[in-house]
Amino acid sequence: MTNPGTDPRPDWFEGIRINTPAVERRAASLPARRSLKKDHQAAWLLNAVRCIDLTTLAGDDTPDRVARLCAKARQPIAPELLEAVGVSGLTTGAVCVYPTMVAPAKRALGDSGIPVASVATGFPAGLMPLDLRLAEIRYAVDQGADEIDIVITRAHVLQADWTALYDELRAMREACGTARMKAILATGDLKSLENVAKASHVAMQAGADWIKTSTGKEGVNATLAVSLVMCRTIRDHHASTGVKVGFKPAGGLRTAKDAISWQVLMAEELGRDWLAPDLFRIGASSLLGDIERQISHHVTGRYAAAHRLAPA
Ligand SMILES: O=C[C@H](O)COP(=O)(O)O
Numbered sequence: 299m300t301n302p303g304t305d306p307r308p309d310w311f312e313g314i315r316i317n318t319p320a321v322e323r324r325a326a327s328l329p330a331r332r333s334l335k336k337d338h339q340a341a342w343l344l345n346a347v348r349c350i351d352l353t354t355l356a357g358d359d360t361p362d363r364v365a366r367l368c369a370k371a372r373q374p375i376a377p378e379l380l381e382a383v384g385v386s387g388l389t390t391g392a393v394c395v396y397p398t399m400v401a402p403a404k405r406a407l408g409d410s411g412i413p414v415a416s417v418a419t420g421f422p423a424g425l426m427p428l429d430l431r432l433a434e435i436r437y438a439v440d441q442g443a444d445e446i447d448i449v450i451t452r453a454h455v456l457q458a459d460w461t462a463l464y465d466e467l468r469a470m471r472e473a474c475g476t477a478r479m480k481a482i483l484a485t486g487d488l489k490s491l492e493n494v495a496k497a498s499h500v501a502m503q504a505g506a507d508w509i510k511t512s513t514g515k516e517g518v519n520a521t522l523a524v525s526l527v528m529c530r531t532i533r534d535h536h537a538s539t540g541v542k543v544g545f546k547p548a549g550g551l552r553t554a555k556d557a558i559s560w561q562v563l564m565a566e567e568l569g570r571d572w573l574a575p576d577l578f579r580i581g582a583s584s585l586l587g588d589i590e591r592q593i594s595h596h597v598t599g600r601y602a603a604a605h606r607l608a609p610a
Pocket residue numbers: 353355394512513514515548549550551581582583584
């Protein structure tokens with residue numbers, strides 16, 4: 299699936315008004331909306347694993363650290379636990395790294411079929427000249443990246459310059475070539491839910507394959523309220539174009555409970571198609587550990603000491 303985008307259609311979002319208290323109430327009610335039976339809960343947690351973009355985006359990343367991350371992506375849950383729940387061949391949805399770590403990631407993932415996602419465009423702030431940001435995308439694709447996580451220029455949103463935002467995203471989409479593009483909106487910087495909705499529409503019109511909440515580096519990262527607003531724009535875009543755009547919450551998702559809450563959001567707002575890695579990713583550097591702990595608890599009836607599970 300690749301989103302072909304549309305011509306700029308500001309008329310699809312200019313009149314958007316958002317009832318923030320209503321969005322916040324609905325978001326707050328989501329975690330409690332489904333009381334999951336035990337087996338069900340394990341199944342939802344395993345589904346979250348296959349949707350994780352297992353991420354390392356740190357200044358001290360090294361090829362060795364990335365190789366360890368990739369080993370975890372290939373075998374995210376201890377084999378004996380997977381055997382106990384009757385699942386085989388589980389991997390994460392992708393690994394997500396900086397551009398210079400794409401080649402080591404590709405090497406480490408070998409023929410596993412797990413995609414490598416690279417951040418690009420001056421991640422996380424994006425404040426570099428456009429030609430350099432586009433060159434960075436091309437570099438990452440050249441290194442073998444299958445997916446590119448770009449960041450938008452927040453100033454375009456804050457100045458309501460939707461044409462500049464569309465043009466920039468269109469150029470990035472083009473630079474991605476056959477790699478799929480995730481557009482990080484950095485919602486914590488965008489000041490209002492209206493801005494989040496408008497930026498989401500522009501990103502989808504410009505051809506983003508997923509819209510993503512955050513870099514993990516903003517003061518406020520993924521929240522359920524922001525995610526709810528973004529999911530509703532995905533629904534509207536689908537109704538207008540027939541194209542299904544994916545969603546990626548990222549930043550601060552650390553617990554199995556988070557993994558369930560966001561999946562409930564997808565199921566309730568967008569339907570089951572959006573519970574598969576093609577249309578749903580969770581960007582996270584330290585979520586897997588808690589999920590594995592909960593699955594271990596499901597299998598053995600007790601919590602394993604942290605040192606018994608591989609670090610995630
Ligand atoms: O895109 C992924 C984010 O950088 C992950 O953020 P996190 O480290 O808070 O999980």
